[in-house]
Amino acid sequence: MKKDAPWVMRTYSGHSTARASNELYRLNLSKGQTGLSVAFDLPTQTGYDSDHPIARGEVGKVGVPVCHIGDMEMLFAGIPLGQMNTSMTINATAAWLLALYIATAERQGVDPKGLQGTTQNDIIKEYLSRGTYIFPPEPSLRLISDTITYTVAHIPKWNPVNVCSYHLQEAGATPVQEVAYALCSAIAILDTVRASGQLGEAEFAEAVGRISFFVNSGIRFIEEVCKLRAFSQLWDELTRDRYGVTDPKLRRFRYGVQVNSLNLTEAQPENNIPRIVLEALGVTLSKNVRCRAMQLPAWNEALGLPRPWDQQWSLRIQQILAYETDILEYEDIFDGSRVIEAKTDEIKRAAWAEVERVMEFGGVIAALDYIKEQLVASHTERVRRINTGEQIIVGVNKFTETAPSPLYTGDSSAILKVDEAAEREQIARLRAFRAQRNQAEVTAALAALREAAVSGANIMPASIRCAHAGVTTGEWGQTLREVFGEFRAPTGIRGVTVASRNEGPVATQLEALRARVRRVADTLGRPLKVLIGKPGLDGHSNGAEQIAVWCRDAGMEVVYEGIRLTPEQIINSARDEGVHLVGLSILSGSHLRLVPEILAGLRDEGLGHIPVVVGGIIPEDDAEQLRRAGVARVYTPKDFEMVRILSDMVDVAETVAEHA
Amino acid sequence: MTATTRRRPLEISALLRFERQAIAAAVNLLEDRRPERQEQARALLDELAVLPVPAHVVGITGPPGVGKSSLISRLIARAAQAGKRVGVVAVDPSSKVSGGALLGDRGRMHVPPHAPVFVRSFAARDRLGGLSREAFSAVFLLRHLCDVILIETVGVGQSETDIAHIADTVVLVVQPFSGDLLQFIKAGVMEVPDILAVNKADDTTLARKAVAEVTAALSLERRSWARPVLAVSATTDLHIDALDAAIAAHYHHLRTAHVLDTRRAEQMVEWVVSEVMYELGRVGLAALGGSTGIHTLLERQPATWGALRRLAALVQRVEYRVTGEL
Known part of the structure; x- marks a missing residue:
């Protein structure tokens, strides 16, 4: 053939x-x-x-x-x-x-x-x-x-x-x-x-x-x-x-x-x-x-952005x-x-x-x-x-012993670093572009786009006209946001539970953890309350959802805010809700910008005592930088044992409570 | 932040200035079950009890998934626009197995970051879908600090009654194409709401049908307040202005019909009764003359929390002596 x-x-x-x-x-x-x-x-x-x-x-x-x-x-x-x-x-x-x-x-x-x-x-x-x-x-x-x-x-x-x-x-x-x-x-x-x-x-x-x-x-x-x-x-x-x-x-x-x-x-x-x-x-x-x-x-990819050679x-x-x-x-x-x-x-x-x-x-x-x-x-x-351990992942929950790897030594030399100057360069280019375009054409093209959106006419011709006129992504998005409104997707975590199907060592550990969460609640005077959220635009919420479900099943009260939160929203929630710990999940690589902003905001609000933990694809160098900035713990994909992560979070909240 | 600054006693003036950090701290205090903190909480409530209640307390209830949070989000935007101080209390069920809870409503509410809006989520804890003690106390605190309070509860029967014990105006939210309506009518839930909102009414045919069904269910009774049934859509902001206006109209009705004060006095009695039951039990309540006794007590002396606490402590000591002697 x-x-x-x-x-x-x-x-x-x-x-x-x-x-x-x-x-x-x-x-x-x-x-x-x-x-x-x-x-x-x-x-x-x-x-x-x-x-x-x-x-x-x-x-x-x-x-x-x-x-x-x-x-x-x-x-x-x-x-x-x-x-x-x-x-x-x-x-x-x-x-x-x-x-x-x-x-x-x-x-x-x-x-x-x-x-x-x-x-x-x-x-x-x-x-x-x-x-x-x-x-x-x-x-x-x-x-x-x-x-x-x-x-x-x-x-x-x-x-x-x-x-x-x-x-x-x-x-x-x-x-x-x-x-x-x-x-x-x-x-x-x-x-x-x-x-x-x-x-x-x-x-x-x-x-x-x-x-x-x-x-x-x-x-x-x-x-x-x-x-x-x-x-x-x-x-x-x-x-x-x-x-x-x-x-x-x-x-x-x-x-x-x-x-x-x-x-x-x-x-x-x-x-x-x-x-x-x-x-x-x-x-x-x-x-x-x-x-x-x-x-x-x-x-x-689990370490960070791949380089051209990868x-x-x-x-x-x-x-x-x-x-x-x-x-x-x-x-x-x-x-x-x-x-x-x-x-x-x-x-x-x-x-x-x-x-x-x-x-x-x-x-x-x-x-x-x-x-x-x-x-x-x-x-x-x-x-x-x-x-x-029912599902084996080699090198993670079985056969974990390893000789030193010549490919990866744990630092960030094995991944690509996005140049922080790129954002500035992009914004400068965008502003220069806006300044030189024909504003009348832009206005007319956007008006035609709005009209198509409202009337139900095919959106493509109006969009192509916008493209040629020099309309920006934000303007196109905003025009349609105004016509269509915005949506918030379900989180799906309410009815799910890890507890009922658990048997064996994890169930025992979870039970022990619950008892501990109750004791900590007695020390604190009220149930242990945590905020789990995703700052920035990253929508990969699977990890945050799992943490939220497990925290709930460990007996915590979990304010789960979902995706696309601004640092301000997170700070406001941490304050209003009176949480004992803030957990942030970021997979987009923007942790070095967003996390310090949130830490500073919490301090400005007089909430500097609330511990912050971060999970995501975070190279060790960055993790160290985050810890120096005041993050209590950094969790990465190699932390897969949920009970251990949770128990660690309880440690953090408890230590802070004791020193309060 | 040092321990000393955090333990600083709460200043009423900071609360009245709507400083959200102070409000959060006050609610934390109300939630705190440690005896010395309970003492402080009672003192705080006593201090507030003599102050006016500027807030219109609106309960928003309905089955899961009908879009209550999105609706509240729209109402928050309008109140904030009008320069009002807004308090939001959102209640989610607790897990019976673990005692934990997922408080997810906040994620669906858009809160303008710099407007005077305070949002607090509560786990229902031992109150299936209804309001926990802590949530009740928080509303009684916020009533003195806000212009409007929006309470969100999941409507599963119990909470509709709970919400009537605390709200001036109750809005029941339903959606078209669900069997909920019939269930509600059967369960007598339709007694409770002052306003009915049929959300997700973008599909006009279904919405019209639902509105007709609800209106029919309500038309059997005569009330001084003709309960409006509104087709709205939180997603597209459809007829939310009308809902907002209906809520305001009901408040106006309560005030002009002079039933607001009566309603609130009753609510206060109910709350104190339940607190007495919590602290002292049935015997304690009888000793205070039951609801009637509490009513009289409150008329004479609105700030009774400290006294109740002292009374409770007394009873505990008696109990201790008895067990000790036995």
């Missing part, structure tokens, strides 16, 4: 500024990468300009800031967009970034009709897991629908939506839940498109054919193969039965993948390389459900798989396997039952609370199994 073509090879990247990211992209392409995967920073993802107060410390941290067409042009300078396949991880502001991309192509002299790539554009998993949502469900779905109907007509090779099961798995989803909830999200999107009446029957079938998925691949890679086969069959049946798509090509399950980052460990980080390889096998071995595009995390190593894994091994030379090697078929069937059946359950709620939006609770419960179960 003819050798299959390899998948598109990408690396999820972008940081600091458009200029720095452009250099990185060109370097990656020169190494044999065949597509781009743009990581945007959190202000861009949540519709704020780099100089907005809430963007402080977040600019250029987890991705590249793109405030206007000048940034977008610089990001792709020297990269002909007509020949590129670009994936953009962008959701709430997807319509806007797509508009900027189209406008940039036009300025490069490229006909948008030929553009290829993907906008992630899946808001539901943002509500459930990733946290960079802005608007309520209804207008959010409408924006997604607008990008679909627009691209079907004008950019036929574009994938307007990557329905994500990826982040559901990170939030705790089992393979069954991953498949089920992603399908439910796809249904919500396609139902909206159909109801919009913007497409005829044939065009709608085309739109169904443009829906692609973004999946996760975990270490249990045989089960992952079965998951993808189940996923593919269900999608085929769903698009045929629910949407009446007759052309099998338009019912094909197409997906891109990023293999699991959640199980990458900080302890013995070199072990992550075999993990990544095995997870990559899960999405490449079976020809019929092979991924269309792949990006692999770097071995040191990303190169991951790209080389892809290239070895595709060009050295023989996986592309065979028909589907699992066809005819009874074992694989049985497992596939099992996942398929269970996933469909769960889809029907969600449909009984009235669909994925009506079931958000339910689904979020299911995910938090699954994640809690996972954490519990790791804590009891």
Whole structure:
């Protein structure tokens, strides 16, 4: 048989500024990468300009800031967009970034009709897991629908939506839940498109054919193969039965993948390389459900931002798989396997039952609370199994002895440091850009955008006009915020408990901890009360949710404030609520900016006695700096034993109380 | 921060200036179960008892997930805009197994950072979904410091009654497309609210149907206050002005009908009765002449907390002697 073509090879990247990211992209392409995967920073993802107060410390941290067409042009300078396949991880502001991309192509002299790539554009998993949502469900779905109907007509090779099961798995989803909830999200999107009446029957079938998925691949890679086969069959049946798509090509399950980052460990980080390889096998071995595009995390992601060399190593894994091994030379090697078929069937059946359950709620939006609770419960179960040792993680809860690693000595030389000057450079550039644009055109373009938002006309043409006029990300976001309002997603932690399913040593430890929490309450005169919150724009709330649930089950009163808090909000809450301890979770790398600001604010309010603990992806050098600034404890991914973390937090609160 | 500054006795003037750190400290004190702190708390309540009560106390109740916190967020914005001092008391259930609680409502409330707004979350502790002793005390404290107090409780039956014991105006929040309405009507919960808000009313057909159902449920009775049923949406700010106006109108009604003072006096009696029960039990309450006795006592002497505390201490000593002799 003819050798299959390899998948598109990408690396999820972008940081600091458009200029720095452009250099990185060109370097990656020169190494044999065949597509781009743009990581945007959190202000861009949540519709704020780099100089907005809430963007402080977040600019250029987890991705590249793109405030206007000048940034977008610089990001792709020297990269002909007509020949590129670009994936953009962008959701709430997807319509806007797509508009900027189209406008940039036009300025490069490229006909948008030929553009290829993907906008992630899946808001539901943002509500459930990733946290960079802005608007309520209804207008959010409408924006997604607008990008679909627009691209079907004008950019036929574009994938307007990557329905994500990826982040559901990170939030705790089992393979069954991953498949089920992603399908439910796809249904919500396609139902909206159909109801919009913007497409005829044939065009709608085309739109169904443009829906692609973004999946996760975990270490249990045989089960992952079965998951993808189940996923593919269900999608085929769903698009045929629910949407009446007759052309099998338009019912094909197409997906891109990023293999699991959640199980990458900080302890013995070199072990992550075999993990990544095995997870990559899960999405490449079976020809019929092979991924269309792949990006692999770097071995040191649990430590901080990977360097270009770390990303190169991951790209080389892809290239070895595709060009050295023989996986592309065979028909589907699992066809005819009874074992694989049985497992596939099992996942398929269970996933469909769960889809029907969600449909009984009235669909994925009506079931958000339910689904979020299911995910938090699954994640809690996972954490519990790791804590009891039922689930083995090599180097973490078993086989922990290690020789000194020549790759990583514990300092921050093995990760990339984002230049703190990048934020200043970006803001200066933004202000210069604002000063030179034609204000009358901006005003008119924004008025047209508002009108489209209100009237229900497709948002894309007005957005493209805004892009050319020099409108900024913050202005686009603010205009739509005013029309659509803002949303707050469920936290899902209320009904979940670790206690009831606990047996064995962890349960005993938790019971002992509860007794201790009660004693401390007697000393304090009232129950131990803690504040758990996430400052900044980072929406990855899984860790904070777990800490909140476990603290509650240890008998504490937990003020859980969720995501996207300003330092001021945290300080106000700590004061009003009379908490004994503040716990902050930050995964975006902005800890050195945000934490000292909060510490100073607490001191200014006369609350300097309240201890602050911080959890997140925090390199040891930074942790030391935070402790010197007054943070009582720093927890990182290598602290996985919940009871130990909690008990440590109680120690901190108790010590402070004794000295008060 | 040194121990000496933190232990500084609370100054009433700081509370009346709405210094939030002082208010927080006062609420901490009310929550503190250590005897010497209880003593100080009682003294503080006595000092406040003689001061006027400027606050309109509004209870917002309803089943989980109907959007009470978002609604409160909208009401906070309006009150803050009008330059009012706002106190918010949010109550969440406690876990029976661990005694712990997740207090998550605050996350859904947008509190303008520099406006005079004080938000405190309470665990219901032993009061299933209702107001704990500590939350009650906090409201009685905040009544003297705020222009408006918003109390959020999860409506599961018990709390509707609890909230009537403390609020001037009770708003019941429901949502369309839920079976809650029928349950409420059956459970007699409909007796309690002064205003009904059907939230998430962006879907007009469903909302209209729900409003009709509620209105029908209310129309059977005659009251001096015709209870309004409003279709609102916290998400899109739809008809929140009307809700705000209805809340103000009810307050106006209470004052012009001269029932506000009676209502509050009754609430005070109820609270003291429950505190007497807590401290002294049934025998103690009987010795004080029951509710009637408490009523008379309060009329003569509003600042009774210290006295109650002393009485309790006395009873404890008697009890000690008895056990000692036995």
